[in-house]
Amino acid sequence: MNEMNDQEKPHMSDIDKTKIEKIIRDYMENDGNALTILQSVQETFGYLSFEVVEHLSEEIGIPLGKMYGIATFYAQFKFHQRGKYIIQICDGTACHVKGSMLLEEFITNELGIRPAETTTDKLFSLEKVSCFGCCAIAPVVFINKDVYGNLTPAKLRRILNKYRKMSIPMKKNRKVKKSKKVKKSKKVKKVKKVK
Amino acid sequence: MKKNMKEIIVCCSTGCNSLGGQEIHDELVKCIKEYNLDKTVKVKPTGCHGFCQTGPRLLINPEGVLYVYLKKTDVKKIIEQHLIGGKIVEELTYKDPVTKKIVQKRDDINFYKHQVSITTNHCGKINPEDIEDYLAVGGYESLKKVLKMKPEQVIKEIKTSRLRGKGGAGFPTGLKWSFLAQETNTPKYLICNGDEGDPGAFMDRTIMESDPQSVIEGMIIGAYATGATSGFVYVRAEKPLAASRIAKAIEQARKYGYLSDNILDSGLKFDIQVRKGAGAFVCGEETALMSSILGHRGSPRPRPPYPANSGLWGKPTNINNVKTWATIPKIIAMGAENYSKIGTKDSSGTAILCLSGNINNAGLIEIPMGTTIRRVVYDIGGGCPNGKKFKAIQIGGPSGGCIPEQYLDVKMIDTQIDFKSITTLGAIMGSGGLIVLDESTCLVDMARYFIKFTQNESCGKCVPCRIGTRKMLHILDKIVMGQGSYEDLDELESLAYTIKNASLCGLGQTSPNPVISTLKYFRDEYEAHIKGICPALVCKNLITYHISPEKCIGCGLCAKSCSVNAIKGELKKTFQIDTNLCIKCGLCFSSCNKNAIYKKTGGK
Ligand SMILES: Cc1cc2nc3c(=O)[nH]c(=O)nc-3n(C[C@H](O)[C@H](O)[C@H](O)COP(=O)(O)O)c2cc1C
Ligand code: SF4
Ligand code: SF4
Ligand code: FES
Ligand code: FES
Numbered sequence: 042m043n044e045m046n047d048q049e050k051p052h053m054s055d056i057d058k059t060k061i062e063k064i065i066r067d068y069m070e071n072d073g074n075a076l077t078i079l080q081s082v083q084e085t086f087g088y089l090s091f092e093v094v095e096h097l098s099e100e101i102g103i104p105l106g107k108m109y110g111i112a113t114f115y116a117q118f119k120f121h122q123r124g125k126y127i128i129q130i131c132d133g134t135a136c137h138v139k140g141s142m143l144l145e146e147f148i149t150n151e152l153g154i155r156p157a158e159t160t161t162d163k164l165f166s167l168e169k170v171s172c173f174g175c176c177a178i179a180p181v182v183f184i185n186k187d188v189y190g191n192l193t194p195a196k197l198r199r200i201l202n203k204y205r206k207m208s209i210p211m212k213k214n215r216k217v218k219k220s221k222k223v224k225k226s227k228k229v230k231k232v233k234k235v236k
Numbered sequence: 237m238k239k240n241m242k243e244i245i246v247c248c249s250t251g252c253n254s255l256g257g258q259e260i261h262d263e264l265v266k267c268i269k270e271y272n273l274d275k276t277v278k279v280k281p282t283g284c285h286g287f288c289q290t291g292p293r294l295l296i297n298p299e300g301v302l303y304v305y306l307k308k309t310d311v312k313k314i315i316e317q318h319l320i321g322g323k324i325v326e327e328l329t330y331k332d333p334v335t336k337k338i339v340q341k342r343d344d345i346n347f348y349k350h351q352v353s354i355t356t357n358h359c360g361k362i363n364p365e366d367i368e369d370y371l372a373v374g375g376y377e378s379l380k381k382v383l384k385m386k387p388e389q390v391i392k393e394i395k396t397s398r399l400r401g402k403g404g405a406g407f408p409t410g411l412k413w414s415f416l417a418q419e420t421n422t423p424k425y426l427i428c429n430g431d432e433g434d435p436g437a438f439m440d441r442t443i444m445e446s447d448p449q450s451v452i453e454g455m456i457i458g459a460y461a462t463g464a465t466s467g468f469v470y471v472r473a474e475k476p477l478a479a480s481r482i483a484k485a486i487e488q489a490r491k492y493g494y495l496s497d498n499i500l501d502s503g504l505k506f507d508i509q510v511r512k513g514a515g516a517f518v519c520g521e522e523t524a525l526m527s528s529i530l531g532h533r534g535s536p537r538p539r540p541p542y543p544a545n546s547g548l549w550g551k552p553t554n555i556n557n558v559k560t561w562a563t564i565p566k567i568i569a570m571g572a573e574n575y576s577k578i579g580t581k582d583s584s585g586t587a588i589l590c591l592s593g594n595i596n597n598a599g600l601i602e603i604p605m606g607t608t609i610r611r612v613v614y615d616i617g618g619g620c621p622n623g624k625k626f627k628a629i630q631i632g633g634p635s636g637g638c639i640p641e642q643y644l645d646v647k648m649i650d651t652q653i654d655f656k657s658i659t660t661l662g663a664i665m666g667s668g669g670l671i672v673l674d675e676s677t678c679l680v681d682m683a684r685y686f687i688k689f690t691q692n693e694s695c696g697k698c699v700p701c702r703i704g705t706r707k708m709l710h711i712l713d714k715i716v717m718g719q720g721s722y723e724d725l726d727e728l729e730s731l732a733y734t735i736k737n738a739s740l741c742g743l744g745q746t747s748p749n750p751v752i753s754t755l756k757y758f759r760d761e762y763e764a765h766i767k768g769i770c771p772a773l774v775c776k777n778l779i780t781y782h783i784s785p786e787k788c789i790g791c792g793l794c795a796k797s798c799s800v801n802a803i804k805g806e807l808k809k810t811f812q813i814d815t816n817l818c819i820k821c822g823l824c825f826s827s828c829n830k831n832a833i834y835k836k837t838g839g840k
Contacts, residue, residue, distance in 0.1 A: 110533060134592075134633065134669065137685050138677050143821065171433070172435050173250070174254075174438035175250065176288075176438070176592035188254035193822075193825075194825075195797060195827040
């Protein structure tokens with residue numbers, strides 16, 4: 042364990058110390074427990090990073106094993122850094138009835154990721170969530186804070202393309218995406234040729 | 237509201253916010269200032285108005301005119317035409333999807349006409365982030381009334397009201413409170429169960445977002461009646477708005493002295509904390525929930541001991557649902573006798589349901605217990621859209637069942653009867669999710685959906701639930717793929733009853749309900765799947781996509797959308813789908829503007 046810890050140390054220095062101190066302070070002040078600490082870690086860092094959880098476990102004296110036992114029980118916790126755009130598909134009953142399965146399959150086909158996975162370029166993550174409370178516009182997809190309702194696979198494709206375009210100027214050398222793009226534009230051309 | 241003043245009520249709850257409700261509110265506030273109307277027009281952000289289908293929306297009082305499906309650009313139009321010009325903006329008012337008539341006033345809309353509001357009477361009327369607004373509608377008057385009574389009298393009053401818990405099981409609330417009151421071991425705790433894990437329901441969240449003070453007042457009354465000194469509201473982290481509004485409300489209640497060491501100088505001491513759940517359906521079960529509050533894995537344990545004997549930290553604890561707590565102050569205010577007169581002989585008061593699925597008017601509704609399913613689906617819900625045929629309703633989420641058309645006139649109640657027994661007495665509603673299913677829903681797929689859900693959510697502690705649901709899922713997978721047999725149906729049935737009888741907690745015990753009820757009422761659909769037919773055209777393995785030559789105009793849109801190049805054809809001529817290449821993704825289906833693509837089942 043100690044050796045591991047040494048390896049992790051350089052990472053720790055990257056992480057904002059004041060944020061960790063705040064989590065510890067909160068824990069001390071409001072009789073917190075392992076669950077509340079893990080929630081603060083995820084809230085602060087977006088996911089449960091091993092370094093931070095281990096550091097906290099040592100500082101506060103809650104065994105690391107217990108912390109991870111709890112973390113794996115609850116769906117809320119994520120163990121990997123998530124993509125720039127988090128696609129959350131509602132898998133609630135109303136959305137299922139209105140075809141959310143097709144949306145999930147579409148994303149898996151299109152982006153090559155299944156729920157709880159992230160594209161290699163860290164652009165998109167896919168997650169399934171139950172009822173967002175907007176069943177009236179089912180099926181619903183959230184992308185970060187934006188909500189899209191009454192979706193069909195065709196509409197979702199247009200939306201995804203919008204996000205892809207938005208991120209292209211920022212990162213020019215994303216090979217994987219590029220090749221996909223090329224393929225696509227070829228296809229589009231093909232149809233045009235028929236014209 | 238002062239004379240000559242106008243009040244504009246904008247819904248800023250989750251459903252409407254997701255479509256821009258908050259932005260409409262902000263734009264409205266900005267524009268009212270720009271037009272110098274801020275002396276005569278008051279803008280009020282509120283919680284859910286129930287009819288989320290029509291959001292974002294705003295209501296102008298005193299005239300009661302409702303504007304629906306708003307966009308930011310509509311705000312100026314409403315100000316100029318309605319507020320300044322005095323003319324209703326007809327094109328932004330509500331059009332009834334059934335009668336196709338325009339209905340300008342909220343109270344004339346069919347969706348609202350058949351409802352009664354007791355538990356939700358403040359929802360959509362007050363600003364949930366302002367305790368003053370709650371006080372203005374009589375908030376905390378019930379508490380004052382209660383503090384003049386003896387604790388035993390309060391419990392008696394709740395018993396008289398015949399209120400039953402609204403969390404699904406329908407246990408009489410007064411009786412439950414009396415168990416806690418009898419305990420001599422201290423301290424005692426109260427819990428508000430706001431986990432709401434049913435994946436198709438949002439009543440509890442809506443109440444916490446729209447009227448959080450009622451929940452708090454209810455808990456304080458409960459504390460007085462039972463001798464509890466601290467309380468917890470358990471709400472999922474995935475419902476951030478509900479969590480933050482309830483937290484804010486608690487803070488304000490503390491500031492006003494409703495939560496303190498000596499509440500309103502009565503000597504009553506009570507405080508509430510919020511605990512965030514982390515997304516596990518089983519945590520809605522009371523013993524699992526308590527384990528989660530203590531920071532452990534949310535595993536249920538056998539009862540007894542019941543929470544009233546040994547709950548949080550081994551101390552006496554009482555747990556009630558959000559809706560139950562929110563109803564308490566209303567019962568005190570209207571009188572227990574009056575409350576008990578609403579509803580039926582066995583179930584008093586109202587039911588709060590979340591109506592969605594294939595229905596014209598989706599949203600949150602409150603109806604007297606004993607209302608028939610027909611009234612809910614047709615009079616309030618407006619029936620199925622696009623002229624589709626009604627097939628069934630699914631009630632009670634993953635623990636519930638499907639009720640077919642022949643029971644449309646059955647009453648909805650909350651007594652503890654089984655989902656299997658829809659009798660003349662009625663059908664149990666469970667937690668309150670109500671999903672309308674039409675002919676385009678496959679009930680085998682539906683059953684599989686719920687079993688997959690519970691299989692995922694099984695905490696793994698007991699074998700019948702963990703292994704049994706997996707086996708059921710496996711069989712259902714086979715059936716939806718068209719590889720099932722008649723023996724599978726029998727095995728499914730026997731598994732269902734084993735799991736029901738042998739599981740430790742309610743999750744396992746109720747998990748086969750969706751299968752049991754669909755097997756009972758829709759066995760023909762299962763049998764069709766065995767023959768390779770999915771009558772609703774849902775199950776992927778049993779359908780094929782085709783293009784209708786009559787409707788196709790040869791635009792080629794579908795071919796462009798297909799990622800496997802399964803569609804071939806020449807522009808202006810009929811396109812064709814190569815069913816061998818087709819991966820049935822449905823992209824073309826939703827791309828065609830002419831609805832020329834159709835699905836077929838049975839036969840290759
Ligand atoms: C698997 C399972 C999930 C449950 N989920 C909830 C829930 O989300 N909300 C709730 O109030 N009760 C839920 N319950 C019921 C609770 O155990 C408990 O009966 C209820 O909170 C009591 O409140 P009431 O008497 O006001 O109905 C669930 C029960 C089971 C077995
Ligand atoms: S999109 Fe529709 S109309 Fe156009 S070619 Fe395809 S099937 Fe025909
Ligand atoms: S369903 Fe999908 S794969 Fe099949 S033809 Fe249509 S677009 Fe192509
Ligand atoms: S089921 Fe998807 S938002 Fe409710
Ligand atoms: S969220 Fe706005 S009406 Fe329900």
